[in-house]
Amino acid sequence: MSTSPWRDVSLTGWGRTARADSKAARPERQSALRAALESSNGKPVLAFGAGRSYGDAALNSGGYALLTERLDRLISFDSATGELVAEPGVTFETLMRVLLPRGWLVPVTPGTAFATLGGAVANDVHGKNQEAAGNFSDHLQWIEVLTAKGEVVRASAQENADLFAATVGGIGLTGIITALSLRLQRVPGNAAMVKLRRLPDLDAVVEGLTTPHPDTPYSVAWIDALAGGRNLGRGVLELAAPAEEPLPEQAVKARGLPVDLPGFVLSGPTVRAFNEMYWRRVPAGGTERPTHWRSFLYPLDAIHQWNRMYGKAGFHQFQCVVPQDEAPAAVRGLLETLGKAGRASFLAVLKAMGREGRGDLSFSMPGLTLAVDIPNRPGVDELLTRLERQTLDAGGRVYLAKDSHLSPDGFRAMYPRLAGFQAALKKWDPDGKFMSDMARRLKIREGGAA
Amino acid sequence: MTDVAALPPDPLAREVWVILGASSAVARAFSRGVAPDADLLLCGRDMDDLGRMAGDLRVRHDCRAEAVNFNATDYDSHCGLVERAAAFAGRGRLNLFIAFGDMPEQTEIDNDFALARRTVETNYLGAVSVLSRFAPRLEAQGGGSVVVLGSVAGDRGRLKNYVYGSAKAGLHAYVQGYRARMHRAGVHVMTVKPGFLDTAMTWSLGKLPMAMQPDAFAATIMKHLKAKRDVVYVPWPWLGIMTIIRTVPERVFKRTNI
Numbered sequence: 278m279s280t281s282p283w284r285d286v287s288l289t290g291w292g293r294t295a296r297a298d299s300k301a302a303r304p305e306r307q308s309a310l311r312a313a314l315e316s317s318n319g320k321p322v323l324a325f326g327a328g329r330s331y332g333d334a335a336l337n338s339g340g341y342a343l344l345t346e347r348l349d350r351l352i353s354f355d356s357a358t359g360e361l362v363a364e365p366g367v368t369f370e371t372l373m374r375v376l377l378p379r380g381w382l383v384p385v386t387p388g389t390a391f392a393t394l395g396g397a398v399a400n401d402v403h404g405k406n407q408e409a410a411g412n413f414s415d416h417l418q419w420i421e422v423l424t425a426k427g428e429v430v431r432a433s434a435q436e437n438a439d440l441f442a443a444t445v446g447g448i449g450l451t452g453i454i455t456a457l458s459l460r461l462q463r464v465p466g467n468a469a470m471v472k473l474r475r476l477p478d479l480d481a482v483v484e485g486l487t488t489p490h491p492d493t494p495y496s497v498a499w500i501d502a503l504a505g506g507r508n509l510g511r512g513v514l515e516l517a518a519p520a521e522e523p524l525p526e527q528a529v530k531a532r533g534l535p536v537d538l539p540g541f542v543l544s545g546p547t548v549r550a551f552n553e554m555y556w557r558r559v560p561a562g563g564t565e566r567p568t569h570w571r572s573f574l575y576p577l578d579a580i581h582q583w584n585r586m587y588g589k590a591g592f593h594q595f596q597c598v599v600p601q602d603e604a605p606a607a608v609r610g611l612l613e614t615l616g617k618a619g620r621a622s623f624l625a626v627l628k629a630m631g632r633e634g635r636g637d638l639s640f641s642m643p644g645l646t647l648a649v650d651i652p653n654r655p656g657v658d659e660l661l662t663r664l665e666r667q668t669l670d671a672g673g674r675v676y677l678a679k680d681s682h683l684s685p686d687g688f689r690a691m692y693p694r695l696a697g698f699q700a701a702l703k704k705w706d707p708d709g710k711f712m713s714d715m716a717r718r719l720k721i722r723e724g725g726a727a
Numbered sequence: 728m729t730d731v732a733a734l735p736p737d738p739l740a741r742e743v744w745v746i747l748g749a750s751s752a753v754a755r756a757f758s759r760g761v762a763p764d765a766d767l768l769l770c771g772r773d774m775d776d777l778g779r780m781a782g783d784l785r786v787r788h789d790c791r792a793e794a795v796n797f798n799a800t801d802y803d804s805h806c807g808l809v810e811r812a813a814a815f816a817g818r819g820r821l822n823l824f825i826a827f828g829d830m831p832e833q834t835e836i837d838n839d840f841a842l843a844r845r846t847v848e849t850n851y852l853g854a855v856s857v858l859s860r861f862a863p864r865l866e867a868q869g870g871g872s873v874v875v876l877g878s879v880a881g882d883r884g885r886l887k888n889y890v891y892g893s894a895k896a897g898l899h900a901y902v903q904g905y906r907a908r909m910h911r912a913g914v915h916v917m918t919v920k921p922g923f924l925d926t927a928m929t930w931s932l933g934k935l936p937m938a939m940q941p942d943a944f945a946a947t948i949m950k951h952l953k954a955k956r957d958v959v960y961v962p963w964p965w966l967g968i969m970t971i972i973r974t975v976p977e978r979v980f981k982r983t984n985i
């Protein structure tokens with residue numbers, strides 16, 4: 278049919294605080310993607326993956342959204358080397374379903390399998406094994422980008438290196454990723470051997486995360502963000518490694534959260550009780566047990582649309598990383614601020630990071646990263662501003678994939694490689710064809726490199 | 728060229744599906760649906776896309792899958808396609824999924840006979856050519872299935888797309904006769920009349936409450952194939968809708984904008 282590829286849509290970030298009305302196309306093949314880009318009539322364009330970014334990174338109000346979900350082909354897989362070539366709309370869920378049974382695991386994955394590979398590149402995502410495995414982009418051989426000129430350009434660390442560095446972590450602003458080549462990792466089976474330890478306070482948790490653990494490349498701590506005083510920062514440490522023995526396959530049955538929960542469900546006492554229970558669930562002496570990769574890597578995916586738990590008003594997620602030396606004190610300060618604000622939050626997540634990312638705007642740096650959900654209630658602005666300030670003072674940065682609140686100045690101070698990013702944009706997208714609400718809010722394209 | 732008809736299909740060999748018009752969302756979903764138990768020949772014009780699709784099927788399902796250039800109105804080439812398919816299938820049994828089509832806007836067709844001709848040729852003649860060329864091979868193998876995507880638009884001529892509708896109506900009648908012929912050889916022929924599906928064709932119409940996802944559509948077709956149905960409406964409420972639309976008297980219907 279010769280009709281327009283566009284339709285009016287209203288999109289939101291995963292936290293449901295940021296919204297955007299846009300025109301969206303949902304191309305089913307590359308030729309349709311190029312045609313859609315051409316028919317965007319000079320309006321700003323942005324790729325939209327699975328919408329698992331919490332804030333406004335994937336939103337483009339008044340512009341054009343290119344939904345990549347139907348560009349979902351696994352183009353080739355080399356079972357000798359583990360090299361996969363795929364389209365951007367392929368999800369981690371597909372890789373788990375298709376390739377894990379053959380002994381191949383994606384080496385770096387975010388905490389939800391519903392994210393797309395294109396989205397993973399654009400946020401240069403990290404997993405529970407950041408120290409050992411780095412970021413998503415560390416496992417890319419090359420990417421292909423449909424640029425503002427309408428050309429598909431291949432980029433890697435060697436070829437068009439500036440485009441590669443700008444696209445990896447570049448939150449969609451260099452163009453549309455149309456294909457990528459990723460090296461998967463061999464694993465003996467479908468499970469991880471997970472060690473759980475219950476730790477009484479922040480010092481113990483930090484020590485647990487930062488003590489070298491070469492045999493367990495995965496590590497994460499769940500923190501009771503409501504515990505204060507002596508218990509501040511108490512948590513459950515998870516250390517994991519591929520398990521030698523496979524587990525029997527289990528049927529994946531996801532439950533949905535069909536409605537928004539009313540506010541009182543998430544009141545202080547309920548969440549406090551939940552966190553307490555979560556902590557006590559682990560025996561004092563710790564436990565060790567094999568767990569399906571799926572359950573270990575994607576604990577929240579078992580409940581579809583769990584973001585509705587926070588009610589209609591939605592929630593923010595605040596995630597920052599603070600550099601190694603400042604980390605313990607900085608995390609303590611952040612937890613104290615959160616505690617004082619009395620925001621009921623489910624578990625906060627603390628992870629250690631081992632290296633910088635390869636992208637100009639990659640989030641990672643050696644240190645500790647803290648992530649916490651914050652319900653969207655009156656006063657949330659001041660709280661987020663204070664958390665931003667503290668992060669900045671510690672020399673850290675806020676994760677764009679989760680953000681909807683950072684200030685332009687804060688952003689500039691946190692992302693020192695912005696100039697390189699802007700230079701690449703000037704070269705590959707001189708007229709600013711690719712745009713997002715986040716880029717407008719943070720003034721990412723303004724100032725800097727001439 | 729070996730006389731393929733001389734070789735009876737090997738019941739142990741994998742089924743082979745020849746997908747014509749393989750780049751559509753529906754064909755993609757159907758291909759993925761049958762690929763666990765079949766090899767696939769993907770036929771269409773967008774070779775870059777078909778190459779990606781063939782790769783996808785190989786990776787996901789470890790089947791054989793190849794892309795073949797196919798143009799519905801290049802009738803002479805269809806004999807070669809049959810040979811290519813036979814060679815690909817070896818002693819596997821051939822099955823056909825006919826999904827190609829062309830639906831320009833009626834208002835554009837009204838002013839352009841060339842467009843009207845293209846619409847009729849692609850949707851009707853193209854299918855007749857392919858089906859008739861494959862017929863001897865299907866008869867010789869004495870089994871297999873043919874799925875033809877018709878359209879609810881072929882059930883009644885409408886102001887908004889009567890050229891397309893007439894081509895599909897012709898196709899429906901052709902397939903009825905073809906079904907009778909193939910029945911005598913043990914080949915199952917099924918006409919599928921899709922209602923609204925959530926594909927590129929309907930995307931710009933906005934959110935349609937009844938639009939079915941392509942993979943659900945494919946799963947339904949596979950279920951109907953097992954039951955060896957002749958004509959199916961998918962999603963099924965369209966049987967009711969079209970029954971009503973067909974029974975409205977012409978003197979009323981001609982005034983409507985349906």
Ligand SMILES: Cc1cc2nc3c(=O)[nH]c(=O)nc-3n(C[C@H](O)[C@H](O)[C@H](O)COP(=O)(O)OP(=O)(O)OC[C@H]3O[C@@H](n4cnc5c(N)ncnc54)[C@H](O)[C@@H]3O)c2cc1C
Nearest residue numbers: 326327328329330387388393395396399402403448449454
């Ligand atoms: C439960 C949950 C757990 C999470 N855990 C982690 C975690 O552990 N680590 C982590 O790093 N992140 C984590 N995240 C964040 C998530 O991984 C990232 O936001 C990811 O980028 C989302 O991918 P998406 O496909 O949904 O992309 P979207 O959110 O739709 O888009 C993200 C960005 O990618 C761009 N983009 C998408 N596709 C393309 C393309 N084809 N070409 C160019 N640009 C494109 C968009 O424009 C946008 O800027 C988590 C999110 C959730 C909801």
